[in-house]
Amino acid sequence: MIRSLPNSPLYKVGYRVYVFLFFTFLVMPLLAISVLAFNDSDFISLPWHGFTLDWFFAATDEREGLFADEGLISSIYVSISTGLSVAAMATIVGTMAALLFEEEQFRFKGLLYFLALTPLVIPGVILGISILLTATAAGVHIEDNFGVDIELFRPSYWLVILGQFAFEATFVMLLVSARLKKFDRTLEEAALSLKATRLQAILYVTLPFLRPAIIGAFVVAFILSFSNINTTIFLVGSDPTLPIDLYSRIRFSSTPVLNAVSFMIVLTISVFALINFFVSRKKTPS
Amino acid sequence: MEIKKGFNVTFYLLIIPVLIWLITLIVIPHGELFISSFLVEDDLGEMVFSLGNYIEFFSHQIYWMTFVKTAIYAIGVTVLAFIVTFPIAFYLTKVASRKNASFLMLLLLVPLWVGELVTVYGWMVLLGDHGIINHFLIGVGIIDEPINMLYTNFSMVIGLLYMSMLFMVLPVMSALESMDDSLIEAACDLGASKWVIFTRIVIPYAMPGIVSGAIIVFMLVIGDYLAPNLLGGKNSLWFTEQIYNEFLSTFNWNEGAAFGFLLLILSSSIIWVALKLSGQKLEKVGS
Numbered sequence: 001m002i003r004s005l006p007n008s009p010l011y012k013v014g015y016r017v018y019v020f021l022f023f024t025f026l027v028m029p030l031l032a033i034s035v036l037a038f039n040d041s042d043f044i045s046l047p048w049h050g051f052t053l054d055w056f057f058a059a060t061d062e063r064e065g066l067f068a069d070e071g072l073i074s075s076i077y078v079s080i081s082t083g084l085s086v087a088a089m090a091t092i093v094g095t096m097a098a099l100l101f102e103e104e105q106f107r108f109k110g111l112l113y114f115l116a117l118t119p120l121v122i123p124g125v126i127l128g129i130s131i132l133l134t135a136t137a138a139g140v141h142i143e144d145n146f147g148v149d150i151e152l153f154r155p156s157y158w159l160v161i162l163g164q165f166a167f168e169a170t171f172v173m174l175l176v177s178a179r180l181k182k183f184d185r186t187l188e189e190a191a192l193s194l195k196a197t198r199l200q201a202i203l204y205v206t207l208p209f210l211r212p213a214i215i216g217a218f219v220v221a222f223i224l225s226f227s228n229i230n231t232t233i234f235l236v237g238s239d240p241t242l243p244i245d246l247y248s249r250i251r252f253s254s255t256p257v258l259n260a261v262s263f264m265i266v267l268t269i270s271v272f273a274l275i276n277f278f279v280s281r282k283k284t285p286s
Numbered sequence: 287m288e289i290k291k292g293f294n295v296t297f298y299l300l301i302i303p304v305l306i307w308l309i310t311l312i313v314i315p316h317g318e319l320f321i322s323s324f325l326v327e328d329d330l331g332e333m334v335f336s337l338g339n340y341i342e343f344f345s346h347q348i349y350w351m352t353f354v355k356t357a358i359y360a361i362g363v364t365v366l367a368f369i370v371t372f373p374i375a376f377y378l379t380k381v382a383s384r385k386n387a388s389f390l391m392l393l394l395l396v397p398l399w400v401g402e403l404v405t406v407y408g409w410m411v412l413l414g415d416h417g418i419i420n421h422f423l424i425g426v427g428i429i430d431e432p433i434n435m436l437y438t439n440f441s442m443v444i445g446l447l448y449m450s451m452l453f454m455v456l457p458v459m460s461a462l463e464s465m466d467d468s469l470i471e472a473a474c475d476l477g478a479s480k481w482v483i484f485t486r487i488v489i490p491y492a493m494p495g496i497v498s499g500a501i502i503v504f505m506l507v508i509g510d511y512l513a514p515n516l517l518g519g520k521n522s523l524w525f526t527e528q529i530y531n532e533f534l535s536t537f538n539w540n541e542g543a544a545f546g547f548l549l550l551i552l553s554s555s556i557i558w559v560a561l562k563l564s565g566q567k568l569e570k571v572g573s
Contacts, residue, residue, distance in 0.1 A: 011480070019377050022370070023390065026397055029408025029448070032418050036411060046421040093303050100300040115308045121501070121557050122316075123509020125526045126546045129533055130315035133322050133543060166311035198296045227401025230511055230526075234533060243403045250407055250516060259411070262404045269399045277392050 030266050037263035039256060056260050069257060075245035079226050082157065082241055086164045087221035093165075094172025094221075095214055099202065101173070102180045119167035124230030131163045132234045156237035163235045164225045171224065172217040179213035180206075223269075316550075323544035339544035349528060349545075356525040357552055360508040363443060367451040367503045368496060375458040376488065380467065394452060402449045406512045409448065413441050413517075437519035445513030450506045454499035461495025462488070497564040501557050508553050525549055 037056075041049040056067060067073070101113050119127065132155065139153030152158045183206065191201040207214075229243045236244050242261075249258060326338040343349045378387045378394075397405050412418050413435040420432040435441055469491070473483050489496070514524030529549065532542030561567065 015373070015377065015381070018373055019390075022374050023393055025448075026393065029405050029412055030397060030400065032411050033404070033408045046416070046418055093307050096300045097304045097307075100297075100304055104297055104300065106297070106301070112304070112308065115312055116304070118312060121505055121554060123505065123526070123549060123553060125509050125511060125529055126319070126550050127315070129529065129539075129542060129546045130319040131311065132533070133539060134315040134318040136539075137318060162311060166307070169307055199299070202296065223399050223401075227399075227403065229403055230509060233511070233530070243401065246403055246407070247512070247516075250403075250410070258407060262407055265404050266396070266400055269396055273392050273396055273399065277388070 033259045033262040034266055036256060037259035039259075041256065064257065072242075072245065072257070072261060075240050075242045078157070078239050079242040082160055082164070083222040083225040085161050086168060086225040087218045089161070089165045090168035090172045090221040091214060091218045094169040094217060095176050095207075095210070097169065097173040098176035098180055099206070102177055116170060116173060119170040122167070124167065124228070125234075127167055128163055128231040128234035131159065131166065131231075135159055135162075135235075154237065155235050157239055159235040159237070160232050160241065163231045164228055167231070168221045168224055172221055175217040175220065176210055176213050179210055183209055319543050319546055319550075322540050323547045325540050327540075333540075339541045340548075342541060343544060343548065348523075352523045352528055353525050353548065353552070355523070356508060357556070359439075359443070359446075360504050361556075363446045363450065363507045364500050364504045366443070366447055367454045368500065370447065371451050371455045372458060372489075372492075372496075375455050375462060375492075378455075379459050379462040380465075380470075394455060397448070398452045402510075402512050405448055406445050406516050409441065409445050409517060410436060413444070436517065439518065442514050442518035442524075445517040446507050446510060449510065449513060450503040453502040453506060454496075457495040457498040457502070458492050459495070461492040465491050493564065494566060497560060497566050501560055504556065504560075505553060508549070 036046075038051050039046075039048055041047070097116055101109065101116070135153045139150060142153070143149050187205050187209070188201045191205045192198065196204070226241075227243060228241075229247060232241055232244060233247075240248070246258060246261060249255075323339055324335055324337065325333045326336040328334045343353075378390060382390065410417070414420070415432045415434065415436065417436065419435070420429075423429045424432065465488070469487055470483055473487055478486075509526060511524070511526045511530060515527055515530075518524065525545070526549070529542050529545045532538050532545060
């Protein structure tokens with residue numbers, strides 16, 4: 001049943017078939033939309049009417065391809081810019097949290113660490129409504145007392161960034177902490193004994209060691225932000241992110257351009273995953 | 287002593303952003319959620335303290351039935367995710383060659399990174415009345431009429447399972463990776479059957495990973511909105527949909543806050559029970 005033990009042929013074949021079926025199940029939805037993105041039909045599903053690139057490039061009255069659809073292009077842009085902002089903020093604060101909880105001792109550390117972990121067990125929907133309620137209450141309060149209307153407190157681009165940041169900092173913290181646990185603390189002590197300040201030791205010794213984890217965490221945060229819908233849906237204002245835009249299109253007006261967008265996402269992720277795969281394989285030749 | 291001096295500056299530099307994050311975006315919003323859930327508008331349009339929102343929940347069957355259904359389905363999907371993915375996690379860590387395993391891992395991660403919306407949409411295309419599966423089945427002559435699969439509990443469970451099961455695979459794999467193969471070899475030498483090896487050795491060994499995975503899967507499923515909304519039918523109401531309706535359709539935010547708070551209590555209490563039963567800590571789940 002493991003590599004080193006012999007097995008009956010039936011068990012072996014049965015197991016392989018199961019693994020094959022599982023991966024078919026996994027790939028099927030992605031494969032389906034990828035193929036249908038090139039179908040020359042006005043409906044999102046089969047039958048196959050021949051190959052076309054219309055759903056990417058067409059710009060006629062009947063068909064509007066992905067690259068001609070200004071709404072889609074703008075929501076992709078919103079998603080990318082949201083993703084970069086959220087990832088940057090989450091990476092900075094998450095790394096600070098990792099350093100704080102791994103290296104410092106202080107009162108109420110346990111309580112604070114527990115709070116930092118709670119986003120793992122708070123459903124995204126609840127985070128979304130909580131932040132919406134709070135921002136609205138704060139906005140109303142400020143308008144009543146100071147007579148200024150602040151956009152940040154209404155569902156908007158900035159509120160989406162705050163909402164996504166709130167839980168993604170936790171993921172960054174965990175990824176960076178995992179690497180920090182492998183850090184040889186004597187390196188930092190050596191820097192300190194050579195008269196570096198603690199801040200210098202962190203900047204010039206600890207952070208370079210953490211760099212791979214920090215870059216990885218940035219990428220994870222970007223991807224989480226790019227695909228988030230549960231939290232975003234309550235906080236989004238007049239400029240939707242890509243998933244919100246796609247969601248309303250799926251509900252109200254499905255055209256094969258949805259397949260084209262999905263295909264582009266699948267393609268980007270797959271290329272990215274393959275690069276990652278070959279780069280990491282080079283590093284570890286085993 | 288000079289170490290001590292630098293220590294303080296760094297400490298405040300680190301703790302202040304973390305405190306701002308946790309207090310303004312975690313503590314205050316959930317406090318606000320809690321308070322809002324006890325407020326209702328009286329006849330004069332003033333907000334007053336009341337249990338009305340919770341009474342509303344318990345007095346309407348549709349609300350608490352949805353709540354119970356969501357909890358039961360979420361537990362069911364979690365169990366299903368374990369059953370479906372355990373052989374895969376075992377295969378990837380103990381059976382497949384390293385090269386195959388790392389390629390399959392890649393395949394495993396792509397749906398995760400692509401995001402839930404795209405995969406849910408993929409299932410809509412597959413399962414619809416004119417979808418690919420029906421098209422294929424009619425094409426080969428197995429059926430004459432399309433089978434109604436989309437907008438049922440079946441399609442909803444498929445969607446929930448698909449988007450959550452990978453979060454079971456990863457922690458179980460990391461638990462199994464540290465397991466010494468000689469434990470299995472020894473059991474096999476002593477004549478244990480495969481069933482005994484799995485139920486008495488492998489699964490107990492992987493238990494910490496299974497509990498972590500189960501908690502994450504349960505959390506994702508109970509808080510999911512897309513799969514029930516896009517794949518589920520009229521009868522597959524999910525509790526997050528009720529919250530969504532209160533906030534974005536009927537604009538009764540205080541009722542919605544009460545629903546949100548109930549969902550939060552449900553998810554944290556089930557997770558708490560799971561942690562107690564397995565003797566694990568929340569810190570472990572994260573790592």
